[in-house]
Amino acid sequence: MSNTKFxxxxxxxxxxxxxxxxKIRTAGVKIHEVYSPFPVxxxxxxxxxxxxxxxxxxxxxxxxxxxLALTMQIGMMGVDWPMIIGGKDFIPYPxxxxxxxxxxxxxxxxxxxxTFFIVSDLKPWARPRIFDLRITDDKHVxxxxxDHNKIDVAKIDKILKDNGASEVNQKTFDET
Amino acid sequence: MTTVEEKYDFSAKxxxxxxxxxxxxxxxxxLGIVLMSTGGHHEEVAHEGGHAFSWINRLxxxxxxxxxxxxxxxxxxxxxxxLQYAAQAGWSAGIKRIPLAFGSWLPIAGTLMLVSFxxxxxxxFHWTHHDLYDTxxxxxxxxxNAKKAYFFWPLxxxxxxxxxxxSRMVFFFGLWYYLFMKLRKLAFxxxxxxxxxxxxxxxxxxxxxxxxFAVTSSIAAWDWVMSIDTxxxxxxxxxxxxxxxxVTTLALITFITIHLKEKGLLSxxxxxxLHDIGKFVFAFSVFWTYIWFSQFLLIYYANIPxxxxxxxxxxxxxxxxxxxxxxxxxxxILPFLLLMPRDAKRHSAILKVVMPIVIFGxxxxxxxxxxxxxxxxxxxxxxxxxxxxxxxxGAFLYVVxxxxxxxxLFAKNDPMxxxxxxxxxx
Numbered sequence: 001m002s003n004t005k006f007x008x009x010x011x012x013x014x015x016x017x018x019x020x021x022x023k024i025r026t027a028g029v030k031i032h033e034v035y036s037p038f039p040v041x042x043x044x045x046x047x048x049x050x051x052x053x054x055x056x057x058x059x060x061x062x063x064x065x066x067x068l069a070l071t072m073q074i075g076m077m078g079v080d081w082p083m084i085i086g087g088k089d090f091i092p093y094p095x096x097x098x099x100x101x102x103x104x105x106x107x108x109x110x111x112x113x114x115t116f117f118i119v120s121d122l123k124p125w126a127r128p129r130i131f132d133l134r135i136t137d138d139k140h141v142x143x144x145x146x147d148h149n150k151i152d153v154a155k156i157d158k159i160l161k162d163n164g165a166s167e168v169n170q171k172t173f174d175e176t
Numbered sequence: 177m178t179t180v181e182e183k184y185d186f187s188a189k190x191x192x193x194x195x196x197x198x199x200x201x202x203x204x205x206x207l208g209i210v211l212m213s214t215g216g217h218h219e220e221v222a223h224e225g226g227h228a229f230s231w232i233n234r235l236x237x238x239x240x241x242x243x244x245x246x247x248x249x250x251x252x253x254x255x256x257x258x259l260q261y262a263a264q265a266g267w268s269a270g271i272k273r274i275p276l277a278f279g280s281w282l283p284i285a286g287t288l289m290l291v292s293f294x295x296x297x298x299x300x301f302h303w304t305h306h307d308l309y310d311t312x313x314x315x316x317x318x319x320x321n322a323k324k325a326y327f328f329w330p331l332x333x334x335x336x337x338x339x340x341x342x343s344r345m346v347f348f349f350g351l352w353y354y355l356f357m358k359l360r361k362l363a364f365x366x367x368x369x370x371x372x373x374x375x376x377x378x379x380x381x382x383x384x385x386x387x388x389f390a391v392t393s394s395i396a397a398w399d400w401v402m403s404i405d406t407x408x409x410x411x412x413x414x415x416x417x418x419x420x421x422x423v424t425t426l427a428l429i430t431f432i433t434i435h436l437k438e439k440g441l442l443s444x445x446x447x448x449x450l451h452d453i454g455k456f457v458f459a460f461s462v463f464w465t466y467i468w469f470s471q472f473l474l475i476y477y478a479n480i481p482x483x484x485x486x487x488x489x490x491x492x493x494x495x496x497x498x499x500x501x502x503x504x505x506x507x508x509i510l511p512f513l514l515l516m517p518r519d520a521k522r523h524s525a526i527l528k529v530v531m532p533i534v535i536f537g538x539x540x541x542x543x544x545x546x547x548x549x550x551x552x553x554x555x556x557x558x559x560x561x562x563x564x565x566x567x568x569x570g571a572f573l574y575v576v577x578x579x580x581x582x583x584x585l586f587a588k589n590d591p592m593x594x595x596x597x598x599x600x601x602x
Contacts, residue, residue: 055517059516094477097473
């Protein structure tokens with residue numbers, strides 16, 4: 001892989017950041033990502049992010065858990081080794097509910113969690129790009145990928161500064 | 177965002193509509209009674225022993241269902257209001273006055289319940305029969321006799337009037353109404369005085385109310401509902417009744433909020449607030465199911481006859497078996513699946529469909545708690561049930577909306593109002 005070059009706008013205040021994002025996007029600059037030390041309300045909307053489909057994944061994994069629990073219990077209790085317990089039927093559905101509930105929750109939670117790790121490219125050997133150490137402290141950093149923008153550096157630099165960035169830096173990641 | 181004072185105008189048209197609803201209810205009830213006393217009467221008289229069944233029994237039971245159901249909505253409305261202060265919740269500042277108005281039904285509910293206990297008590301509660309406590313009588317019941325003091329103390333030697341039972345009823349309603357009026361007074365005082373003093377007073381009073389409510393609502397559930405099945409008991413019953421009341425109230429708050437928004441009122445309530453209260457209805461529908469199922473599963477699994485009789489009467493029964501599953505379908509499966517997507521809770525279209533389902537569904541839940549135990553095989557569902565529900569529902573909404581129109585729709589001096597205006601959920 002080649003080098004990836006980013007231009008970074010540093011912001012002190014989240015309100016300035018929010019209005020800056022809207023203006024910079026309307027100016028035609030594509031924003032790679034914005035890093036914040038705390039959650040900023042409404043930032044998804046101004047960045048134009050689509051709603052996550054993670055909840056659908058959770059529902060489907062939950063459904064898988066439900067059917068798995070039902071199949072397992074019917075198979076074990078009703079087919080493989082039928083036993084009379086407390087005078088109930090061989091397939092007593094009310095008794096199955098706690099296990100169905102637990103497996104539904106378990107699979108929904110794990111499924112959602114691991115799907116999130118996979119789509120976010122989070123793995124133990126991942127080497128995250130550290131744009132600026134201060135994003136864990138008190139600064140918001142807007143990263144703009146220069147390879148994906150046709151506007152030249154000086155112009156982006158000016159747009160960032162005009163929209164309240166306290167400083168503008170550049171950073172290159174050597175990803176070989 | 178600026179806030180404009182808004183007032184709900186309880187128009188003559190709305191009043192007329194509600195009065196027509198009550199009128200239709202009365203007409204249906206009378207029609208149902210006429211049909212009952214001319215039609216299927218002869219078969220019930222054939223029963224030997226006990227007293228003959230008549231339409232009065234069924235009317236009494238239906239009135240009792242509505243007494244419990246609407247009392248619950250009224251007091252749990254106050255509970256919702258108090259909860260917002262005790263939890264220092266900010267999001268709900270715009271809708272708090274709606275549940276507060278529910279409390280205005282309390283004095284009427286108390287009067288109706290007391291009167292209907294004296295009129296229909298004998299048909300409803302098996303334990304009111306005196307020969308159960310008479311050792312010389314062949315009707316003597318040692319189990320109920322052991323529970324005598326709970327109803328008849330301090331006259332438990334010669335039970336005649338259930339003094340303890342009635343004084344509890346009067347005491348609960350008195351206490352609830354007193355605390356409701358105090359909260360309401362403080363809420364309106366805030367409108368005139370401003371500042372945070374009223375808010376702090378309300379928070380203190382709310383904490384006191386919540387403790388009192390926790391105990392009284394549970395005992396009320398044993399007294400008014402569980403004692404119908406006098407031999408049977410469930411340690412979860414207080415929770416179960418509360419859960420049902422709570423979901424109903426939340427659904428009604430949502431429904432009235434949407435109704436007011438469609439009239440162009442409550443401009444400070446947006447989809448974020450609807451989302452939150454929608455989540456409340458979703459979550460507590462699941463909570464109700466959890467409580468319902470916990471009670472059911474233990475009894476089902478232990479399989480002790482004195483406990484299972486409750487579900488034998490409701491599930492393994494031709495009359496009520498269907499309603500048993502309708503109850504679960506309306507109160508769990510439908511709200512669970514329909515309210516699960518995020519958009520369903522943020523837009524009023526789906527909420528407007530689900531809320532009446534939940535409100536009606538929990539009426540059925542109370543029907544199932546009360547009717548099979550008091551009417552046994554003579555119970556049923558038809559015009560009388562529907563009619564009494566319309567009478568009570570119309571009267572309840574009349575009182576509540578009338579109370580709502582007395583003050584501004586939200587407190588302009590609420591210290592939490594600003595937080596509510598900026599409320600935003602993902």
